[in-house]
Amino acid sequence: MTHVSEHGRPTGYDVIVVGNGALGSSAAVELARRGASVALVGPRHRPYAASTAAGAMLGCFGEVTTTLVENTYGQTKFALDLRAKDLWPEWLESISGGLSDGRDILTANGTTVLLNSVGTAGIDTDNFHAIRATLEKHDEPYETVDPSDVGWLDPDPNSRPLQALHIPGEHAVDSGRLLLRLEQTARDLGVTLIDGHAASVLGDDGQSRGVVLEDGTSLTSGQVLLAGGVGTQTLVDSVPGLGDCIPRLVAGYGVSAVVTTQDGTQPESVIRTPNRAFACGLHIVPRGAGRVYVGATNIITPQPMADPVMGDLLFLLECAHRQTRRNLWSSAVSGINVGNRPISLDGFPLLGETPLRGLWMMTGTYRDGLFLSPLLAKEFAARMLGGEPELDLEPFAPERAPLGGMSREAVLDTTVEHTLATGYEQHWNVPTGWQEFFDVGLKPIYAQWAEELDPDFTPQPDLLAAARMEPQIALWLKTYYDNCRARFGKPGPPAADSVGDHVRRAAELLTATRVTTPRADALTLAAHVLPGEDPDLDAPMSAEDAQGFWMLVGRRAGREPLEYLTGRARLFDLELAVGAGVRVPHTRTEAMVTEALARCGSDHPRVVDLYTGSGAVALAVGALRPAAVVTGVDVCATALDWAKRNAEGLKDRVEAELDFVRGDIAAPDLLSGLDGTVDLVTAAPPNVPDHVHLIPELATHQPAGAIRSGWDGLDAVRSVAATAARLLTGGGVLAIEHYDALADAVIEIVRAAGFEAVTSHTDREGHPRFVIARRAA
Numbered sequence: 001m002t003h004v005s006e007h008g009r010p011t012g013y014d015v016i017v018v019g020n021g022a023l024g025s026s027a028a029v030e031l032a033r034r035g036a037s038v039a040l041v042g043p044r045h046r047p048y049a050a051s052t053a054a055g056a057m058l059g060c061f062g063e064v065t066t067t068l069v070e071n072t073y074g075q076t077k078f079a080l081d082l083r084a085k086d087l088w089p090e091w092l093e094s095i096s097g098g099l100s101d102g103r104d105i106l107t108a109n110g111t112t113v114l115l116n117s118v119g120t121a122g123i124d125t126d127n128f129h130a131i132r133a134t135l136e137k138h139d140e141p142y143e144t145v146d147p148s149d150v151g152w153l154d155p156d157p158n159s160r161p162l163q164a165l166h167i168p169g170e171h172a173v174d175s176g177r178l179l180l181r182l183e184q185t186a187r188d189l190g191v192t193l194i195d196g197h198a199a200s201v202l203g204d205d206g207q208s209r210g211v212v213l214e215d216g217t218s219l220t221s222g223q224v225l226l227a228g229g230v231g232t233q234t235l236v237d238s239v240p241g242l243g244d245c246i247p248r249l250v251a252g253y254g255v256s257a258v259v260t261t262q263d264g265t266q267p268e269s270v271i272r273t274p275n276r277a278f279a280c281g282l283h284i285v286p287r288g289a290g291r292v293y294v295g296a297t298n299i300i301t302p303q304p305m306a307d308p309v310m311g312d313l314l315f316l317l318e319c320a321h322r323q324t325r326r327n328l329w330s331s332a333v334s335g336i337n338v339g340n341r342p343i344s345l346d347g348f349p350l351l352g353e354t355p356l357r358g359l360w361m362m363t364g365t366y367r368d369g370l371f372l373s374p375l376l377a378k379e380f381a382a383r384m385l386g387g388e389p390e391l392d393l394e395p396f397a398p399e400r401a402p403l404g405g406m407s408r409e410a411v412l413d414t415t416v417e418h419t420l421a422t423g424y425e426q427h428w429n430v431p432t433g434w435q436e437f438f439d440v441g442l443k444p445i446y447a448q449w450a451e452e453l454d455p456d457f458t459p460q461p462d463l464l465a466a467a468r469m470e471p472q473i474a475l476w477l478k479t480y481y482d483n484c485r486a487r488f489g490k491p492g493p494p495a496a497d498s499v500g501d502h503v504r505r506a507a508e509l510l511t512a513t514r515v516t517t518p519r520a521d522a523l524t525l526a527a528h529v530l531p532g533e534d535p536d537l538d539a540p541m542s543a544e545d546a547q548g549f550w551m552l553v554g555r556r557a558g559r560e561p562l563e564y565l566t567g568r569a570r571l572f573d574l575e576l577a578v579g580a581g582v583r584v585p586h587t588r589t590e591a592m593v594t595e596a597l598a599r600c601g602s603d604h605p606r607v608v609d610l611y612t613g614s615g616a617v618a619l620a621v622g623a624l625r626p627a628a629v630v631t632g633v634d635v636c637a638t639a640l641d642w643a644k645r646n647a648e649g650l651k652d653r654v655e656a657e658l659d660f661v662r663g664d665i666a667a668p669d670l671l672s673g674l675d676g677t678v679d680l681v682t683a684a685p686p687n688v689p690d691h692v693h694l695i696p697e698l699a700t701h702q703p704a705g706a707i708r709s710g711w712d713g714l715d716a717v718r719s720v721a722a723t724a725a726r727l728l729t730g731g732g733v734l735a736i737e738h739y740d741a742l743a744d745a746v747i748e749i750v751r752a753a754g755f756e757a758v759t760s761h762t763d764r765e766g767h768p769r770f771v772i773a774r775r776a777a
C-alpha cells in the first residue's frame with residue numbers, strides 16, 4: 001500500500017530498499033513481483049558501487065579457495081554459491097522484458113582457469129587443486145586443457161601457464177547491461193526509483209519506520225532493506241548502538257579496465273587465475289566487439305575510493321599483458337572502473353534482520369555479490385514478506401560475534417603467504433636468499449600484530465594485513481572485538497589444529513631451513529608421534545602430541561638426521577635402531593649387498609663386514625643368506641653397541657650366525673685367525689674427502705670418523721683393500737662402497753691390492769657407488 005505526501009510524492013511503502021547496485025535492484029524486482037509496493041533508493045550514477053566495476057563472473061567454482069572449503073562458514077557460503085549458479089538462466093530471461101531469452105546479457109561462454117608461473121605453490125597451485133577437487137565433488141562438468149590450446153592466450157614466457165581447466169557452465173554477464181535491465185524491470189513492475197541518498201534510518205520502540213533522505217524527505221515503511229554496499233555502514237551508524245556488534249563494512253577497493261584490443265580479438269570464455277595475493281586473481285572477460293574487461297585489484301581501505309590509484313592501475317594492466325596477451329600493451333584503454341567491494345570486518349556476508357525489527361541487511365558480499373544477487377533477492381523477498389526461509393543464513397545474521405573458523409596460526413601463515421605472493425605477482429627482484437628471510441621474518445611480526453589487536457579474536461588474513469596499514473581499520477576491529485566480548489563473552493578455546501595444519505606449517509619451517517624433503521619429513525615425524533601407521537591429516541592433533549611433534553620438528557630444522565629423531569632406519573625390510581654416535585645406513589647400500597651376494601657362490605659363506613657401524617650390512621647379509629657366518633668389525637665402541645642392539649632386536653629375522661668385534665681395520669693382525677678363509681668381505685667405509693663441504697646432517701650430527709676419510713677420501717678404502725686381500729680366500733669377493741667421484745681411484749687401489757675382475761657399479765640414482773672384485777687365486 002503506497003502513501004502519498006502532501007507534495008504528491010509517495011512516502012509510504014511496503015518495503016524500502018536502500019542501494020541500487022546488483023543486490024538492491026534485484027531485491028526490489030523480486031519484492032515487486034510478489035506484489036509489494038517498493039521504493040528503490042540510490043543515486044543514478046551509483047557512486048562507489050562495486051557492481052559497476054565488476055567483471056561479473058558468475059563464479060561458483062572458479063572462486064573456490066582452500067580456505068573457503070576448509071572453513072565451516074566458508075562451506076555454508078559455498079552452499080549458497082551452488083544454489084545461485086542454477087538460477088541464472090531463468091533470472092536473466094525474467095529481466096529481459098520479453099526482448100530476448102536473456103542470454104544476450106551473457107558475455108562469456110564458460111571459464112578457463114589458468115595455473116601460471118606467476119603464482120605461488122602455496123596459493124595458486126593449492127587453490128587450483130581445490131577448484132578441481134570441488135568440481136569433481138559436485139559432478140560439475142570440466143575439462144583439463146593444454147594451456148597452449150587456450151585460444152587468444154599469448155602470455156610473456158616468464159608468466160607462462162602450467163595447467164588449465166575449462167568449466168563450460170560458468171559464464172559472465174555484462175554488469176552494465178544487467179543493471180540497466182534490472183532498472184527497467186523494476187520500473188515496469190511499478191517500483192518507485194528514487195535518485196537520492198538515504199542519510200539515516202528511522203526507528204522507535206525497537207522497530208524500523210523508514211529512512212530519511214539527504215534532502216530531508218522521510219520515506220516510511222516497517223520493512224527497510226539495507227543493500228547499499230559499503231555505503232550501508234552510514235545507515236547502521238545512524239541508529240545509536242545498533243552497530244556495536246555488527247561487524248563494520250569496509251571497502252575492498254578495486255580497479256578494473258576495459259581494453260579494446262589492437263587486433264580486434266577477444267577470448268570466447270572468461271580466462272582467469274585462481275584467487276591470489278588477497279585478491280580475486282587476474283581475469284579477462286570478453287565484452288564483445290574486440291573489447292575485454294581486465295580485472296581486478298583488491299585493497300582493503302576504511303573508506304570507499306572514487307578514483308584509481310596510479311600504481312594499482314599500472315599493476316593491473318601490466319599483469320594483464322604479461323599473463324594473458326602481450327599485444328594488450330599496444331591496445332586502447334577504453335574505460336577504467338573503480339569499485340568498492342563491501343567486506344565486513346569478519347570477512348563474511350551480513351545477511352538477515354538486524355536487532356531493529358524490520359531493518360534488514362543484505363551486504364558484505366565482498367568478491368561475488370553480483371553472482372549471488374538473484375538467490376539473495378528471492379530469499380529476502382520471501383523472508384521480508386513473511387514467507388518461509390529456504391536458505392541457511394543463520395551464521396550470517398548481522399549481529400554476531402566474529403565468525404572465525406581459522407586458527408590464529410593458520411591466519412598468520414596465510415597472511416605471510418599472500419603478502420609475499422603480491423611480490424611475486426609484481427615480478428619482484430629480490431636476491432634468492434632474501435625471500436625465505438622475509439618469509440621467516442614476517443610471521444613473528446604478524447603474530448605480534450594479531451596479539452596487539454586482540455588476545456582472543458583474530459581477523460581473517462586480508463583484514464589482518466589491511467589493519468596493519470590502516471590504523472582506522474585496526475581501531476574498528478578492536479572496538480568490535482571489545483563490544484563482542486562484553487556482549488557474548490570470550491570465544492571458546494580455539495579448535496585444535498588438524499594434523500594436516502601442523503604438517504603444512506612444519507614443512508614450511510623445514511623448507512626455510514633447507515631440508516631437502518620437507519613435507520615427507522614432516523609427515524614422517526607426525527606418523528612417528530601419532531598412534532597408528534598412517535595419520536589422518538584431517539583429525540585434530542592434541543596439545544600433547546603437538547608438543548612432541550614440534551620438539552622433533554625443531555630438531556629436524558636444526559638439521560639432525562630424520563633417522564636420529566625417529567630412532568629408526570631401514571635396509572631392505574630390516575628396521576634398524578640408530579641414534580647419536582652411529583652413521584645412518586642408507587638404502588642405496590642395498591644395491592651393493594645384492595650384487596655382492598650374487599657374486600658370492602657359497603650358500604654358507606664366511607663373511608666379514610668392515611666398518612660395520614649399526615651392523616646394517618652384516619645383518620642384511622645374514623638375513624639374505626641364513627647359513628652364512630658373519631663377523632662385523634668396527635673401531636668405534638658406540639657403533640658396536642648399536643650393532644649388537646640391532647642383532648638382538650632382529651634375532652627372529654636374521655638366522656645367520658653373527659658376531660661383532662671391535663678392531664682397527666688397518667691393523668695387520670685384525671681377525672688374523674681368518675686369514676685366507678673368508679668368502680666375502682663387504683664394506684661401506686668412511687669415504688668423503690676431508691675438504692668436501694657436507695650437509696649439516698652429515699657434517700655436524702653424524703660421527704666424523706664414519707663419514708670422512710683423509711684428504712682424498714681413500715684412507716679407509718686402502719685399509720679395506722689390504723685387510724680384505726689378507727682375509728679372503730682365493731676367488732673370494734670384495735664389495736666396497738665409495739664416494740661417487742672416486743670410482744677410478746678405488747678401482748686402482750683394489751687392483752693394486754691383488755684383486756681381479758674389478759667392476760664398478762652405480763646406485764639406484766645412477767651414481768658410481770661401489771666396486772666389486774675377486775681375490776686373485
Ligand SMILES: Cc1cc2nc3c(=O)[nH]c(=O)nc-3n(C[C@H](O)[C@H](O)[C@H](O)COP(=O)(O)OP(=O)(O)OC[C@H]3O[C@@H](n4cnc5c(N)ncnc54)[C@H](O)[C@@H]3O)c2cc1C
Binds near residue numbers: 049058
Ligand atoms: C573490481 C571488482 C570486480 C568484481 N568482480 C566480481 C565478479 O566477477 N563477480 C561477482 O559476483 N562479484 C564481483 N565483484 C563483487 C561484487 O561487485 C559485489 O559483491 C556486489 O556487486 C555488491 O553489490 P551491491 O549491490 O551490494 O553493492 P554496490 O554494487 O556497491 O551497490 C551499492 C549501491 O548503493 C548505493 N548506496 C550506497 N549508500 C547509499 C545510501 N545511503 N542511500 C542510497 N544509495 C546508497 C551506491 O551508490 C551503489 O549504487 C567485484 C567487485 C569489484 C570492485
